[in-house]
Amino acid sequence: MERSMENEELSKAFVQSFAMKGGDGPHSYAQNSSIQRLAIEAAKNLLHCAISNHFDPNAISSSSSTSPISIVDLGCSTGPNTFIAIQYIIEAIQTQYQSHNLPTPEFQVFFNDQVSNDFNTLFQKLPPNRNYFASGVPGSFHGRLFPRQSLHLIHSSSSLSWVSKLPKEIIRDGSCGAWNKGRIHYAGAPREVVDVYEEHYKKSLEAFLHARAEEIVRNGIMALQIPASQDHVIDDGNDEKLYPGRDLELLGSCLVDMAKLGLVSEEKVDSFNIPMFFPQLKELKKLLLSNEDFSIEQMELLDGKFLSVGNVEMYVSHHRAALEALIEKHFGEGVADELFSRYAKKVLEFPEIMDMQNLKIVLLFVLLKPKLHA
């Protein structure tokens, strides 16, 4: 009960929302999401096996043979990656029904992202010959989005490092020493700042799992691909040149430079924090294994080859697509051109950051099933 109230408060705090760059322009997510695409391709076979081993058509369709199968992609952005993931999922489920000699059900697919996501672009890009009924669901996945026991398969790829709105001690001078002055991320920050981020990540993940546990049907499955950092790099990070968030730290240094030149206000830089966290892999596994709502059926690291981007332009575009909306909401419109042009120059000085493997970032594939409480 206490935990439930805490989650509720947490989800109330997540009013402010963050989403990828909308539209279809040169800086849009739609045009700059090939890394995420490769992550989905890397997970394809795991997803197929997971559905084959754990999605039981007889158990799922027990209520009625005409019942549709409900699928959600959480943190879908504007496509096309979400459409590819959904296609793989539906193909795998159809195979399951065929192998059980059962008629193929109808599919209802929910595409979820923050309220500020560009759903107009998403809807215009829906595959014209899709074999499912499509629906957009706006809102933070750290709170409830769906009725009780209404989802059969929950999917989320690479979105769970977003923790939404951070607690206030990060953005103001207080007694706990967690004010993240002169930085926009916990990377390279004092231990107190990292601790606040880490604690907030735990609460976010718990709130996420608890909300999903209410929404998933008894025999449903949840497949997540969660970004994490290789073990020990949070502790040792400050001694090395490369660690998770080093790219965001570099972006922050561009903003600090711009503040020195009066192009943005110093106060705005001090109060800006990218709500993204990469837990240590062993910590993430511990969090997942100790959660009360889901049992872990499978955990596997994805092959990391997809985590590298070939050239600076593409790399900067990826970051811009993911962060421009968030940055312009905080700093006002018009700072992105200058910022990302400066960022491109810094990336050229540190080309090794373009490979996320160098940054010690990994992607954990997890398959979960709801625990059946008495």
Place this chain on the structure above:
Amino acid sequence: MERSMENEELSKAFVQSFAMKGGDGPHSYAQNSSIQRLAIEAAKNLLHCAISNHFDPNAISSSSSTSPISIVDLGCSTGPNTFIAIQYIIEAIQTQYQSHNLPTPEFQVFFNDQVSNDFNTLFQKLPPNRNYFASGVPGSFHGRLFPRQSLHLIHSSSSLSWVSKLPKEIIRDGSCGAWNKGRIHYAGAPREVVDVYEEHYKKSLEAFLHARAEEIVRNGIMALQIPASQDHVIDDGNDEKLYPGRDLELLGSCLVDMAKLGLVSEEKVDSFNIPMFFPQLKELKKLLLSNEDFSIEQMELLDGKFLSVGNVEMYVSHHRAALEALIEKHFGEGVADELFSRYAKKVLEFPEIMDMQNLKIVLLFVLLKPKLHA
């Protein structure tokens, strides 16, 4: 079977989509929909009684007490009217559950409109303290939008005069004499044009009902408010000064004037037709009563007091909100200012058209239940 195929072809033809003016600006639907709001207010009591008499919680929730109630508003536009209608519906259903001493279910509400509708604005305007899970569904309501037997209550207010894409004979010189040259609507047009519109309306309505019959649960209900024209006005219309569509005819004359001045191309005017039809009331009732999919539980004319707009500016804004997107899609961006400024002058010459009752337009409230086929 034949009919089903015809419906499928019809729904394939409805690819081109029409929607209200998005955003929140001075010409947006969100700021110019007070007539539609009044229609919803006028229907409030009828809706409440209909739910009280025909929405049976015991029959609806037979599958499971945790099952959510699914509601859709078809042709929702960008709000706020759709939120008001949904609120009335949910309040009435909650009252039903209370009076049956049953626990209140969770509600899942689907907001549907054309793909080109501004769902981003709709989502940003969702009531923050709503007691339902919200979802947007893009697509034409003349085709399937939802899985089989998945909706408990279907609602649509004032949207069913839209018939989506008209057949080709209307926009080109052919043998049947139905080319609607020099006009943008059937009002004031030769019999052949009216016939094509009317036939297309019948097919559209049939396709609509057939799709909904597949989507509604066995004991679900559908409440529609359908615009119609008072009897006989189609036949006698050309002899009178005021008849349904007279406002659109006047708007068309502005476009013809603009074509004469070279401000728009004559060919564009000749190929533009507003996909909106107001059936004669007796014809509409006949169509509804003879349909194979739904039984008619209640038909009632709404009190017409809401059909009048006080001043020219507001009247023109209403038309602009409804038609600007459609017009600019056909004629290109930038014609709306000139067109609606000319329209305002013409309306001043014929102020009587500002009262839709003068145009002999009425709104029919209909309550339908799916026929139970063997």
